[in-house]
Amino acid sequence: PRCRGRREGTRRKEMENPYGLSLTAPSLPYLARIGIFSAGFALINVSFAKSVAGADAGGAMEALSSPRQGKSAGKNARSGLTAATTVCSLLHSFVTSAAAVWVVFALALGGDKDLAISIWQWALAFSQGYFVVDALVYGTQRESWVLVHHSWMVIAHHPIGEPTRLCSLMGAGDCSVAVWLSATGYFAEISTVFLCLRFFQIKWMTEHNIWYTINSACLLATYPTMRVGGAIAILVGSLWPRWEEYSRNGLGSLVVFTTVTYVAMAAMSSFYTFVLLRKGVRHALMFSPASKEQ
Numbered sequence: 702p703r704c705r706g707r708r709e710g711t712r713r714k715e716m717e718n719p720y721g722l723s724l725t726a727p728s729l730p731y732l733a734r735i736g737i738f739s740a741g742f743a744l745i746n747v748s749f750a751k752s753v754a755g756a757d758a759g760g761a762m763e764a765l766s767s768p769r770q771g772k773s774a775g776k777n778a779r780s781g782l783t784a785a786t787t788v789c790s791l792l793h794s795f796v797t798s799a800a801a802v803w804v805v806f807a808l809a810l811g812g813d814k815d816l817a818i819s820i821w822q823w824a825l826a827f828s829q830g831y832f833v834v835d836a837l838v839y840g841t842q843r844e845s846w847v848l849v850h851h852s853w854m855v856i857a858h859h860p861i862g863e864p865t866r867l868c869s870l871m872g873a874g875d876c877s878v879a880v881w882l883s884a885t886g887y888f889a890e891i892s893t894v895f896l897c898l899r900f901f902q903i904k905w906m907t908e909h910n911i912w913y914t915i916n917s918a919c920l921l922a923t924y925p926t927m928r929v930g931g932a933i934a935i936l937v938g939s940l941w942p943r944w945e946e947y948s949r950n951g952l953g954s955l956v957v958f959t960t961v962t963y964v965a966m967a968a969m970s971s972f973y974t975f976v977l978l979r980k981g982v983r984h985a986l987m988f989s990p991a992s993k994e995q
Contacts, residue, residue: 715951719860719870738830753781793831794893800824801887825862895920928970932963
């Protein structure tokens, strides 16, 4: 009887898997929040793409266009899809990275925990709205890997943005733990700001200037630091030390899934860092007309 009671007590401590609950018992207000942000990003994407595609030749907007792809594309047809995607990415990365920095510092310095959690959950709804639209618009037409990346991001962070129950489960009973793990990961978006700015510089510049070097230096400094070093720091400093706590509550699979997520991010980011530097640091920092072909 004693052993049976002990086993029953252990089972009572186990928590439900938040990923399963997000499918079987979704929060409609939370989904509506994501839907509103998705509609906003769709409007921005479509409007900007049309403006670029229909811009007068030789103008600044026309310079952002790219050849239209597909069988129905005319010989000189232009597309604004890449430019519109980059605008949305710039907006997304700026807002989410700013929110992530504020939330992490608020939690680290003992600020208003409830406010930090609320801000981050709104930021995640905003982020998921972007990922959904970008996957459907850009991922289906240009680069299929975007579908995989964005879907993975939505799945990984979705329960943390749900304000009633799932966030707490993602933190093994403490929502602020889940928010910390999520927000620190979004520090990676800091580098995306500089990457998007680089796109516009390459499209508009005709010769080198110091602002290209400054932006490129910020990109080279933040990309491996936030995406590779940051992922390692999260795993070693925040996630793995909580393995016993998660495992005790029947949520060890969350640690495994989160580990795979950050290892994948570090691996992909390491490869792109190599791409940025494969021709040397000087080449990465200096603009040349050949940069437009990259």
